[in-house]
Amino acid sequence: MEREKIELCCPAGNLPSLKAAIDNGADVVYLGFRNATNARNFEGLNFSNKDITSGIEYAHRKGKKVFVALNTFPQFEDAKIWFKSVDTVVDMGADAAIIANMGVLKYASDTYPDLRLHLSVQASSSSVESLSFYRDHFNIKRAVLPRVLNVEEIKEIKEEMGDFEIEVFGYGGLCINICGRCYLSSYITGVSCNTGGVCSPSSAVSFENEGDELKVSLGSVVLNKYSAGEVTSYPTSCKGRYYYNGNELGYPIEEPASLSVLDILPQIIGSGADSLKVEGRQRTRSYVATITGIMREAIDRYYDDPDSYYVDEKWLAETATAMEGMKTTYGPYMEK
Ligand code: SF4
Structure with missing residues (x-):
C-alpha cells in the first residue's frame, strides 16, 4: 500500500500568516493564544479568540487543520488559565491541542476524551519509555520530538511506537x-x-546604532555588534558573539545557522516520521509563505519520484535571506 505523504505543519503568529501557510501548501497550521499558555507569548504576536475561530474556519474550508499550542507550564496560582484554554480549544473546534505539562494533559484527557492531544517539544520527551508513559497515561496521539535525536534514533522510536505519530x-x-x-x-x-516569550522576550531586546555598527542586546548583555552589511541573527543569548578564551571573539555556545532538512528529506521521510514541522511563529507572513511553499514543493517532488529527488537551486536562493547567519545545518539528524 502506498504510504501517505508526510504532513507539512507550519507556524502562524497571526491570521495573515495562517492564510499564507494554508495558501502555500501547509496541511496543518499551529498557533497559540495571546497569553502565558503559549511558549511564543510575544508582544504584538498571536491570535485573539475571534482570529483563531476565523483561522479554523478558513483552514477547514480548504480541508486543512489547525493545532493550538498550550505548551507552557502552569504555576501554582494560575493553572486555571491553562484549563480554561483547553475548554476554549474544544469550543473553537480546533483539530488538536499541543500540551507539555502533565497537569494540563490530565485535565484535557479526563475532561475531553475525544480531544486529540499532542505532546509538545517543550516536554522534552525523547525516548520510547518516556513517550509510552505520556501515551498510556494521557492518550496522546503524537509527540513533537526535541531536536536532539539523529535519524536512526527517530526511526527506532517510530518502529517501537507503531501507530503513535511522530513529528x-x-x-x-x-x-x-x-x-x-x-x-x-x-x-x-x-x-x-x-511564560514570558521563551528565550528572547521582546521587551528585553534592543537595537542601537553605534557609528557603523548595529548593537543588539538582551537586557544588559550585548549579544552582538554587526558591521554594515553583516547578516544579523535571531537575538538569543545562546547565539551571541562574545569574547572568550581571553580575548577571542566568536560564538562560544552556538553559531547562528538554520536547521534545514531539504538535502536530507529522503532520510527524514525514511525514518517513518509522520509530520514535518516548520519552526517560526514569531517570523513574518512572507517568511511563512516562502518556507511553506518550498517545503511543499520538496515533499511533493519526493513523493512524485523518490529516486530522482533533488534540491532546487531556486529553493536555496529563496531561503538565503531567511537563514540565520546565511547558513544551514542538519542539526543532530546527521553529519553535514
Ligand atoms: S538554547 Fe538558545 S534557543 Fe534554546 S531555549 Fe536556550 S536560549 Fe533559547
Whole structure:
C-alpha cells in the first residue's frame, strides 16, 4: 500500500500568516493564544479568540487543520488559565491541542476524551519509555520530538511506537539546550522563559546604532555588534558573539545557522516520521509563505519520484535571506 505523504505543519503568529501557510501548501497550521499558555507569548504576536475561530474556519474550508499550542507550564496560582484554554480549544473546534505539562494533559484527557492531544517539544520527551508513559497515561496521539535525536534514533522510536505519530522539525531555528529546560535568558532578563516569550522576550531586546555598527542586546548583555552589511541573527543569548578564551571573539555556545532538512528529506521521510514541522511563529507572513511553499514543493517532488529527488537551486536562493547567519545545518539528524 502506498504510504501517505508526510504532513507539512507550519507556524502562524497571526491570521495573515495562517492564510499564507494554508495558501502555500501547509496541511496543518499551529498557533497559540495571546497569553502565558503559549511558549511564543510575544508582544504584538498571536491570535485573539475571534482570529483563531476565523483561522479554523478558513483552514477547514480548504480541508486543512489547525493545532493550538498550550505548551507552557502552569504555576501554582494560575493553572486555571491553562484549563480554561483547553475548554476554549474544544469550543473553537480546533483539530488538536499541543500540551507539555502533565497537569494540563490530565485535565484535557479526563475532561475531553475525544480531544486529540499532542505532546509538545517543550516536554522534552525523547525516548520510547518516556513517550509510552505520556501515551498510556494521557492518550496522546503524537509527540513533537526535541531536536536532539539523529535519524536512526527517530526511526527506532517510530518502529517501537507503531501507530503513535511522530513529528519532527524540518526547518527553522535550532535550540541546543533541552527544550523547555533552558534558563539562559532568565538569568539575563529576569523574565520567565516559560511564560514570558521563551528565550528572547521582546521587551528585553534592543537595537542601537553605534557609528557603523548595529548593537543588539538582551537586557544588559550585548549579544552582538554587526558591521554594515553583516547578516544579523535571531537575538538569543545562546547565539551571541562574545569574547572568550581571553580575548577571542566568536560564538562560544552556538553559531547562528538554520536547521534545514531539504538535502536530507529522503532520510527524514525514511525514518517513518509522520509530520514535518516548520519552526517560526514569531517570523513574518512572507517568511511563512516562502518556507511553506518550498517545503511543499520538496515533499511533493519526493513523493512524485523518490529516486530522482533533488534540491532546487531556486529553493536555496529563496531561503538565503531567511537563514540565520546565511547558513544551514542538519542539526543532530546527521553529519553535514
Ligand atoms: S536560549 Fe538558545 S538554547 Fe536556550 S531555549 Fe533559547 S534557543 Fe534554546
